[in-house]
Amino acid sequence: MLANIVAKWLKNRISAIEFAKNHALDLQDETLKNRLQSQKDTFFGRKYDFANIRNFAQFQSAVPVHSYEDIAPYIFRMMQGEQNVLVAEKVQFYAKSSGTTQAKSKYIPVTETCLGKMHYASGKDVYGIYHHNNPQSQLYKGKHLSLGGNLSPNPFGEGYVGDLSAIMLENLPFWADLKRVPDKKTALLAVAWEQKIDEILRQVVHEDVYSTVGVPSWLLILLHKLLAEKKVSSIHDIWKNYELCLHGGMNFAPYKKQFEQISEPKRLKFYESYNASEGFFALQSENDADDMLLMTHYGTFYEFMPLSELGQKFPRTLLLDQVQTGVDYALIITTTGGLWRYLIGDTVRFTHLNPYKIQVSGRTQQFINAFGEELMVDNAEKALQKTSEKTQAIVREFTAAPIYIEAGKNGGHEWFIEFVQEPPCMDTFTEILDQELQNLNSDYQAKRSYNRALSMPKVIAVPVNTFYKWLKSKGKLGGQHKVPRLCNDRRYADELKQWI
Numbered sequence: 001m002l003a004n005i006v007a008k009w010l011k012n013r014i015s016a017i018e019f020a021k022n023h024a025l026d027l028q029d030e031t032l033k034n035r036l037q038s039q040k041d042t043f044f045g046r047k048y049d050f051a052n053i054r055n056f057a058q059f060q061s062a063v064p065v066h067s068y069e070d071i072a073p074y075i076f077r078m079m080q081g082e083q084n085v086l087v088a089e090k091v092q093f094y095a096k097s098s099g100t101t102q103a104k105s106k107y108i109p110v111t112e113t114c115l116g117k118m119h120y121a122s123g124k125d126v127y128g129i130y131h132h133n134n135p136q137s138q139l140y141k142g143k144h145l146s147l148g149g150n151l152s153p154n155p156f157g158e159g160y161v162g163d164l165s166a167i168m169l170e171n172l173p174f175w176a177d178l179k180r181v182p183d184k185k186t187a188l189l190a191v192a193w194e195q196k197i198d199e200i201l202r203q204v205v206h207e208d209v210y211s212t213v214g215v216p217s218w219l220l221i222l223l224h225k226l227l228a229e230k231k232v233s234s235i236h237d238i239w240k241n242y243e244l245c246l247h248g249g250m251n252f253a254p255y256k257k258q259f260e261q262i263s264e265p266k267r268l269k270f271y272e273s274y275n276a277s278e279g280f281f282a283l284q285s286e287n288d289a290d291d292m293l294l295m296t297h298y299g300t301f302y303e304f305m306p307l308s309e310l311g312q313k314f315p316r317t318l319l320l321d322q323v324q325t326g327v328d329y330a331l332i333i334t335t336t337g338g339l340w341r342y343l344i345g346d347t348v349r350f351t352h353l354n355p356y357k358i359q360v361s362g363r364t365q366q367f368i369n370a371f372g373e374e375l376m377v378d379n380a381e382k383a384l385q386k387t388s389e390k391t392q393a394i395v396r397e398f399t400a401a402p403i404y405i406e407a408g409k410n411g412g413h414e415w416f417i418e419f420v421q422e423p424p425c426m427d428t429f430t431e432i433l434d435q436e437l438q439n440l441n442s443d444y445q446a447k448r449s450y451n452r453a454l455s456m457p458k459v460i461a462v463p464v465n466t467f468y469k470w471l472k473s474k475g476k477l478g479g480q481h482k483v484p485r486l487c488n489d490r491r492y493a494d495e496l497k498q499w500i
Contacts (some may be wrong), residue, residue: 013128017285020297021355025321032056032301035334043085044074044340056319064313065305065332065341068106074338075107079156086338087111093171094154095164095277108277110167113336118298119168122273122280125295126246130271133287142210142241144180147200147218148187164277181207193477201225211244216255217397217482219247221468223262236264248273249482251360251377253385257394258420274360278344279335282358291351291359296320299336304329307347310364325350328361328376347376366486370402371411371453373444375437377485383436384417390432391423397467397483401493403458412455416496418462430459466499 020027036059040050048063064070071086078085079094087109094107131137149163151170160167169187177184182203189196205226212219223235230238245259245268252272259268274282274292279300282292294302304323307330309315317332328347334340349361362377369375380400388395396418403412415433423429434457438445447453467483484492 013125014132016297017125017129017293020295021293024294024296024354024356025319027296028301028320029056031296031299032059032334035299035301035336039086039088039338041084042088042338044338048340059341060303060317061314063341065315065317065343066339067343071339071342072106075109076156078109078338079107079154079159081157086340087336089113091338092159093167094159094161095167096161097164097277106277107161108164108339109337110164110277111337113299114279115168115171117336118280118300119164119275121298122275122283122295126271126273126283129283129285130244130269134269137243138241139210139244140179142179143207145182145204145207145209145212145214146180146187147214147222150190151188152190164275181209197222197225201229205229205238207239208241209239210241211246212242213246215249215482216247216252216259218477219245220255220258223259227262233262234264235262236267243267243269245270246273247271248275251381253381254395254398257388258396261394261420274358276344276346278333278339278342279337281331281333285355285357291357294320294356294358296356301334303332303334303341304348305332305343306330307364320356323350323353323356325353328378330364347378349378363485366484368400368402368413368486368488370404370488371447373441373447373454375400375413375441375444375486379437379440379444380486383433383440386436387429387433388423391425391429392421393419393423393429394421396420396464399467399483399485399487399492399496400457401487401490403455404490410451410453410455413457414493415457415459416462416466416493416500417459418464418467422461426459426461430457433457433459460500462496462500466496470496470499 036050036053039045053059053062074086078091083090089111091109091111093110095110097106097108127139131139147165148169149166151160151162151166154161166188169184182200186199186203189199200222226238227233227235232238236242247270252270256270269287272284272292273280280295280298281300282294285293303317303319305315305317307328310330318329323329326349328349331344331346331348333342333344335342343364345364346360347362347364348358351357351359367374367376384395384398398415398417400413400415403414434448438448471477471481471483487493
């Protein structure tokens with residue numbers, strides 16, 4: 001009986017996804033018109049005269065691109081209780097996010113429409129696609145582990161603020177809560193993250209978990225604690241039916257080997273999603289794929305900005321029928337949560353057109369270009385992955401920063417790397433890393449030529465748990481918090497040296 005229900009549900013989800021793949025341009029056009037028409041009487045809609053905007057060209061010329069700093073005053077008015085500012089819906093929840101180790105928090109409005117038509121729809125579609133690709137799966141028989149954050153009262157008025165995961169858990173329909181662990185009370189505990197992990201551990205150690213959802217770095221910490229508790233080396237010795245790891249929020253490549261070390265790799269599949277506090281944008285649609293299907297029917301309108309336009313209030317932006325594969329674009333979104341032409345801070349790269357598939361290639365504020373080398377996160381992560389493969393190293397976390405030019409000395413890059421398994425020779429590791437960076441980035445290669453502007457990178461192997469302690473000192477454990485991979489100055493590098 002249950003299998004028949006799942007089969008019918010699956011068919012409906014796949015049909016909707018296929019329709020969206022085949023009508024992406026029309027759906028995006030419809031999404032923009034719907035957002036403008038439905039929100040024309042908000043304060044923001046009146047300010048930019050939404051009632052008289054008829055097409056994208058007019059929208060593009062009338063509404064500037066907004067950073068969080070630009071849109072924050074409107075959000076603050078909403079949090080104080082003012083209605084109809086950015087969005088007509090009453091907002092009761094705000095996703096609290098910082099994205100990096102920076103102390104400043106962002107508050108992103110989360111409407112009921114956001115939850116229902118985007119976040120919960122995406123959850124159904126992730127499992128729907130997975131079942132479609134793996135018809136032998138028995139996921140619906142077991143429990144599903146998800147790590148949640150905390151909720152707290154809105155400090156400025158009514159409602160609540162917290163991690164998006166906590167907001168979703170708080171609003172889950174009862175039937176969706178039946179198959180997940182830990183229970184809602186434990187998942188939403190307002191205690192220190194380490195204490196919450198211990199509470200979750202007590203529940204999941206005796207459960208039959210079939211899938212996990214979470215940020216890879218924090219999920220690994222839970223799994224290692226679980227293995228230590230049971231005194232086994234493979235998670236499959238505890239969860240015999242564990243078959244799916246859903247992950248997102250960071251590049252998975254540096255973490256995949258760590259998962260494979262503590263599991264039976266042939267029994268565990270990994271699926272990526274592109275979800276953020278601002279919305280859910282893409283999901284992996286095939287087994288073993290390294291890209292994700294852009295979801296054009298969740299109510300988000302997308303624009304893609306060439307990186308040369310960064311910093312412009314009215315930049316040249318492209319729609320889906322204008323993008324090219326292999327080019328990095330800054331992502332700009334207009335959402336059902338009241339974000340208008342919002343520069344989310346991620347860069348994406350199309351791998352396929354029709355259907356539209358993307359990779360998250362980096363962050364608009366995470367790069368090193370101190371000497372004209374234009375090193376992006378994607379280059380750094382790929383070079384580090386190739387270097388690790390060639391030297392049998394396993395990297396847990398890393399960050400890199402420039403070494404500034406001093407009298408008589410060239411500049412360079414300083415890498416702080418925490419290893420699960422160190423390479424046999426650090427000098428060889430450094431040389432290969434340098435060569436891989438040159439292979440991937442012609443600007444870096446030109447600056448390294450004859451040590452003209454850049455010297456050989458300097459690699460510092462930091463002690464185990466350095467990054468964990470660093471994040472803990474900032475109150476940034478758990479949730480969506482993550483280590484910034486690259487920085488164009490030394491703010492993080494100099495802080496880290498205090499821990500070494």
